Amino acid sequence: MGTQYSYQYPRPAVTTDVVVFTLRDQQLKLLLVKRGRPPFVDMWALPGGFLDIDEDLEACAKRELEEETGIRGVYLEQLYTFGQPNRDPRERVISVTYYALVPSDHIDLRASSDAADADWFSLGQLPALAFDHQEIITLAHQRLVAKLHYSTIAFQFMPETFTLGELQKVYETLRNEELDKRNFRKWILSLGQIEKSGELCKTGNHRPAQIYRLKNPERVEIIK
Amino acid sequence: MGTQYSYQYPRPAVTTDVVVFTLRDQQLKLLLVKRGRPPFVDMWALPGGFLDIDEDLEACAKRELEEETGIRGVYLEQLYTFGQPNRDPRERVISVTYYALVPSDHIDLRASSDAADADWFSLGQLPALAFDHQEIITLAHQRLVAKLHYSTIAFQFMPETFTLGELQKVYETLRNEELDKRNFRKWILSLGQIEKSGELCKTGNHRPAQIYRLKNPERVEIIK
């Protein structure tokens, strides 16, 4: 206990915070944790925490995400670095923020040490947020919507296999508009990113659908 | 002198570094400073330095840029945050990087305290660089080229007034390809971002050119 690490000049603390998006019930949701300690105790905040001294930034984001929510192995991308001098009331904190996309079948929340609770919220119905986390979320949402139009980032929301109807639903939810079925199929197939698995999806009282999968599940391609 | 600032956990140092681009002699150039002190003494590096404890990140980038090169009042945008644990041989350093665009008539270099020297280099002919600065430059260049296609960022290279021929040259240099004069003029005028000043540019042994200016010199608009 105490003050073991000394420097010639004052230093800010460095944290990472992650905006985790998923799609559930045809809605874009994001993950918040309820803070278990001050400041902003009992308020909702983004999962995140302090950088270990020998830890890569992205590794820190992944670690905090897993520790606080149990989520791992998802798409993660650096968003922006926030460093307003007074964004944390305790002291100077620089936050390197990331955003993550989680397939809808991959959600398995578990609260833990730092987080009294964790839950998914619709973007339109967010609670009051700690720090400048509202601003971070707004930026992450803008980036996600922008990337929809010039990359294959939306595929990161899909499970391993899916039908074209399910994929179209995802795009419709994210873009918040209905799309023409024929045009969507022509376009998405022309990208050359998905292929038929050969299997059929026989759920529901209607004609079975072809099941597709990604050719490169890990890669997010730039299109256009 | 000594170790006045103590913390319970070790903390990384935080710096900002800036990739400054300009256009000169029909070439994209960037600004490097020669390091005056270890590590990497006498090697070339990006202008930048340590964050003051009460200073905003962007303010730090601006301050270091002015201190080391005399450049101020230019377009500045956050690029990415680099934090590999061993990117600085002395200790853990997080670098929040920015890139800046300088109009070609606005270049007025002056070396100073931290920088033994400063100079412009073509991207194809960079010297060996300190730290991971080559990686930072590569990313900045990619970002700049990408933004050309969906924003008016190229205008930030222009002086207050300019001709359409000069503007086309800028686009040709940045995109590294020749453009059709008529199509370029139709396109650039259709953006609605520039207007005639009414003056004519009578230099050279050829027909005088209309002089244009930006309607909103500060704003970078998203187009498309």
Place this chain on the structure above:
DNA sequence: GCAAAAGTGTTATCCCTACACCCATGA
């Protein structure tokens, strides 16, 4: 008068959009 850049419209092509009907299945 000649070299050098300024200035100016039309046509063809491609891509995106709009649009309607049959199919396979479960209940």
Place this chain on the structure above:
DNA sequence: TCATGGGTGTAGGGATAACACTTTTGC
């Protein structure tokens, strides 16, 4: 047989790309 989502092609419109000649000036 009916309700439900799956699956398919074509035609029109708008934007982009290709293309050549005249103008004004300095030397």
